[in-house]
Amino acid sequence: MSDLKLELQGVSKTFAMQGGRMVQAVGPVDLLIPDHRFISIVGPSGCGKSTLFNIISGLDEASVGTIYVDGKRVNGLAGITGYMLQKDLLLPWRTILDNVILGLQIQGTPKREAKNKALPLLEKYGLGGFEYLYPAQLSGGMRQRAALLRTILYNREIILLDEPFGALDAQTRSMMQEWLLDLWDDFQKTILFITHDIDEAIYLSDEVYIMSARPGTIKRHLKIDLPRPRKPHIVTSPHFMGLKEEALRTLSEETMKAYQQERGTSDVH
Numbered sequence: 511m512s513d514l515k516l517e518l519q520g521v522s523k524t525f526a527m528q529g530g531r532m533v534q535a536v537g538p539v540d541l542l543i544p545d546h547r548f549i550s551i552v553g554p555s556g557c558g559k560s561t562l563f564n565i566i567s568g569l570d571e572a573s574v575g576t577i578y579v580d581g582k583r584v585n586g587l588a589g590i591t592g593y594m595l596q597k598d599l600l601l602p603w604r605t606i607l608d609n610v611i612l613g614l615q616i617q618g619t620p621k622r623e624a625k626n627k628a629l630p631l632l633e634k635y636g637l638g639g640f641e642y643l644y645p646a647q648l649s650g651g652m653r654q655r656a657a658l659l660r661t662i663l664y665n666r667e668i669i670l671l672d673e674p675f676g677a678l679d680a681q682t683r684s685m686m687q688e689w690l691l692d693l694w695d696d697f698q699k700t701i702l703f704i705t706h707d708i709d710e711a712i713y714l715s716d717e718v719y720i721m722s723a724r725p726g727t728i729k730r731h732l733k734i735d736l737p738r739p740r741k742p743h744i745v746t747s748p749h750f751m752g753l754k755e756e757a758l759r760t761l762s763e764e765t766m767k768a769y770q771q772e773r774g775t776s777d778v779h
C-alpha cells in the first residue's frame with residue numbers, strides 16, 4: 511500500500527453564469543498528496559484555489575474529474591475533510607469554548623463531552639483564560655486560533671485551510687505559523703494550506719504547488735527539502751532564497767496573466 515492520502519485526477523469546475531455563459535473557474539488539476547504532509551497551494555487571486563477546496567471538501571461538485579481519499583472515490587461527499595473557509599467566522603453570540611466545540615456538536619457529541627475534550631486543548635494551545643469570552647473580545651490572532659482549533663477538533667485526517675492568516679499583521683502571522691506547525695506535529699494531520707504569501711508557503715510546507723491564472727492548473731510543484739523543525743532564521747538561508755526565487759518566477763508570470771485577464775486585455779475562457 512502506498513501512503514497516498516488524497517488524489518485528484520483531472521478535476522475541473524465550470525460555472526454557468528447569467529445569460530448562459532460558461533466560465534471555467536479551475537482545472538484540470540491533478541494532485542497526489544501523501545499522508546501527513548504539509549502542502550501549500552499558491553496562485554493568483556481568482557485562479558480557483560477556494561473553488562478547488564470547495565470541491566475537495568464536498569461543498570461543491572467537480573464538473574469533471576475524480577477525487578480519491580484513501581483510494582476511495584469521494585466526489586460530492588461532505589464531512590471527509592476538516593475545512594476552514596477563507597471567511598470562516600466565529601459565531602459572535604457563542605463563547606470561544608462554544609465556538610470551538612461546534613464541529614463536535616454537529617457530529618452529535620453531547621455538549622458536556624465536547625467541552626471536556628476542548629478545554630485541555632484550549633489551555634494547551636494558548637487560549638486558556640479566554641474560554642468564556644466572546645469573539646469580539648479577542649484579537650484577530652486569537653480568533654484564528656479558535657477557528658483553527660474548531661477545525662482540528664472536528665477530527666478529520668485531512669485539513670483544508672484557506673488563507674487562515676491572510677488578515678493578520680506580520681508579527682501575529684509569524685507567531686501563528688509556529689503555533690500551526692506545533693499543532694500539525696502534535697495531531698499528525700495532512701494539511702492543505704492556501705496562502706498568497708510565498709515565504710509562508712515555503713516556510714511551512716513539505717511541498718508547494720503553484721497554480722496558473724484562471725482556470726487554475728498546477729504550473730509548478732516544488733519539494734521543500736529544508737530541515738525540520740523549521741526555525742525563523744531559515745528564511746535568510748541561500749537554500750530558502752533559491753526556492754523562493756524559483757517560486758516567484760512562476761507566480762509573478764501567472765499573476766501578470768491574471769491581471770491582464772481582469773483588465774480584459776486577453777481572452778477569458
Ligand SMILES: Nc1ncnc2c1ncn2[C@@H]1O[C@H](COP(=O)(O)OP(=O)(O)O)[C@@H](O)[C@H]1O
Nearest residue numbers: 525533535554555556557558559560561562724
Ligand atoms: N459560485 C460561483 N459562481 C460563479 N463563479 C464563481 C463562483 N465561485 C467562484 N467563481 C469564480 O471562479 C473563479 C475562481 O474563484 P476562487 O476559487 O474564489 O479563486 P481564488 O480562491 O483562487 O481567489 C473566479 O473567477 C470566481 O469569480
Ligand SMILES: [Mg+2]
Nearest residue numbers: 559560561596
Ligand atoms: Mg480564495
